[in-house]
Amino acid sequence: MTNPLDGNEENKSGHRIEGGIDAVVIGAGADGLAASAYLGKAGLRTVLVGAGPEIGGRIAAREIAPGVQGVDGEHLITILDPDVIAELDLYRHGVEFAARRLDTTYFFESGEVLRFDGDLTQAALLNLEDDSDREALEAFMGDVLETAAFLRPAFAGGGYAGPGGNHQRQLEKAVNQAPPEMAARVQRYLYATAEDVLRARFDDEQLRTLLLAEASFRSASPPHEPFSFMSLLRRYAGEAAGLQGAAAYPKGGTVSVIDALRRAAQAAKVDVRAATPVKSILIEGDRVAGVTLADGGQLRSSIVIAAIDAQQAFQDMIGPEMIDIGLQRILTARRPEISTARMQIILKGVAQDEATRR
Ligand SMILES: Cc1cc2nc3c(=O)[nH]c(=O)nc-3n(C[C@H](O)[C@H](O)[C@H](O)COP(=O)(O)OP(=O)(O)OC[C@H]3O[C@@H](n4cnc5c(N)ncnc54)[C@H](O)[C@@H]3O)c2cc1C
Structure with missing residues (x-):
């Protein structure tokens, strides 16, 4: 009618x-x-x-x-x-962005404070005492940025990034099509935990802690779970406010x-x-x-x-x-429980006195 x-x-x-x-x-x-x-x-x-x-x-x-x-x-x-x-x-x-590259501030039990603005190339400026750590950091940053750039098309389209998610299949496809050195690297990172990758590359515990915090920042994968290193690469494959790897506040x-x-x-x-x-x-x-x-x-x-x-x-x-059965299997694939809790506080500046820091 x-x-x-x-x-x-x-x-x-x-x-x-x-x-x-x-x-x-x-x-x-x-x-x-x-x-x-x-x-x-x-x-x-x-x-x-x-x-x-x-x-x-x-x-x-x-x-x-x-x-x-x-x-x-x-x-x-x-x-x-x-x-x-x-x-x-x-x-x-x-x-409009009120802040295009927010600082993240890490407070250590030792009382030290590290500020990090999400730019991995700037992390090289940290006051590292050990030259071998500085070299390892530079090599690591180069790897991360290069791998993230290579994986950018595979991460396109959003979606769930963990095991069973649509990214997993795109990443596996990317591995098959990559030149041998890159294929081996992505294969190594694909299911790796952020903790394992960083432990294998750095001796300095404080630096490792900083990078671990970066790896889990805005990620659903805690750093001790498989795929958590991929979460870091995913973030660096993207841009916020026109800046790679940044966290911006609109x-x-x-x-x-x-x-x-x-x-x-x-x-x-x-x-x-x-x-x-x-x-x-x-x-x-x-x-x-x-x-x-x-x-x-x-x-x-x-x-x-x-x-x-x-x-x-x-x-x-x-x-x-x-x-079809294949799609059903993907849809019902078990996803890991999310067990991260995080509190983000946006400050105008870093507290200067010891009492407020603690
Ligand atoms: C606690 C938390 C913190 C987060 N922090 C960040 C962060 O800091 N940075 C970041 O980038 N991302 C963050 N995210 C993720 C981000 O919020 C989501 O990725 C994004 O909002 C998802 O958008 P969406 O449009 O896909 O889905 P949603 O925002 O979930 O929208 C889905 C829509 O579909 C509608 N809908 C559902 N069923 C039906 C139906 N039957 N008929 C019609 N409409 C329907 C819902 O009403 C809703 O409006 C966070 C998520 C959470 C939960």
Whole structure:
């Protein structure tokens, strides 16, 4: 039945069926916003649907305590692809960095304090007494930067970086295609713990501790777990605020990046809808035909992009009977428990007096 008011149809149960859509993007977090902005820019009539009342997913501002606004997820930017900034015009849409390369300060029990700004090439300036450690550090930094640059295409596209994740397969493919010396190096680093790699290269315990802290910074892999060294390489393969390996803080917090992505999507004429949960992905024959919403309505479209957890998209929204065994195995691969707890405090400067430091 056609609704005379908007030309859309209703199904037998009286639910609205919307047509005239080229692409539906499920999930209104950072990824869904960026994907929909690209689709809109390409001239596709795109609808972005998010389940929650706010846009931004884990980076949506919420009242985390009475009168206090906060976000669940990202606080610092360690990877924001410069191509995405340029292609979606994010600076014009409001991204501005309050700090482009944040210092990280490490306090040691001995009372010493090390400041590190994320630039591995600057770490060479640390006051190292032992020349062999200085040489080892320089060689190590060279290896890390070169390997990270080589792996950059394999890390592209985001996603879960640990064992069973999509990066693992891309990295294994990269190993197969690499020149022998690089292949051996990546193979060595692929499942290595950050602790083992650093212990094999450095005698100086303080330097090792500093680099271990760097390796676990913003990483879901604790430094004693396999794949944790890869997390460091992943970070150095990316850029924040145009600087490799940096941690940057956007003016207004990470929510401001979400606001800019939302403006980019809206400038590309994307129809952004909050509080519109998707129940399932419609399959007709062997093709995607749109989505069914939790309220029973349908959005008809031959392109559906799921910017949500892959397991939820394939297993729950499409159903295991439609998925081949290989993909099912990847989706259900056991992921390691995350056992890291970290507190980040952003200071205006390093405390000068002994009492405050402690
Ligand atoms: C505690 C914590 C700290 C973090 N710190 C950092 C950091 O410092 N730096 C960093 O780079 N990253 C950090 N991250 C990771 C970062 O927050 C996430 O990678 C990023 O927010 C993920 O964005 P996303 O769009 O993929 O997913 P999400 O933000 O999870 O968005 C998914 C969206 O999909 C929607 N959705 C789900 N199901 C449906 C459905 N059925 N129908 C419609 N919509 C649906 C959700 O409502 C949500 O809006 C942190 C994460 C956490 C949890």
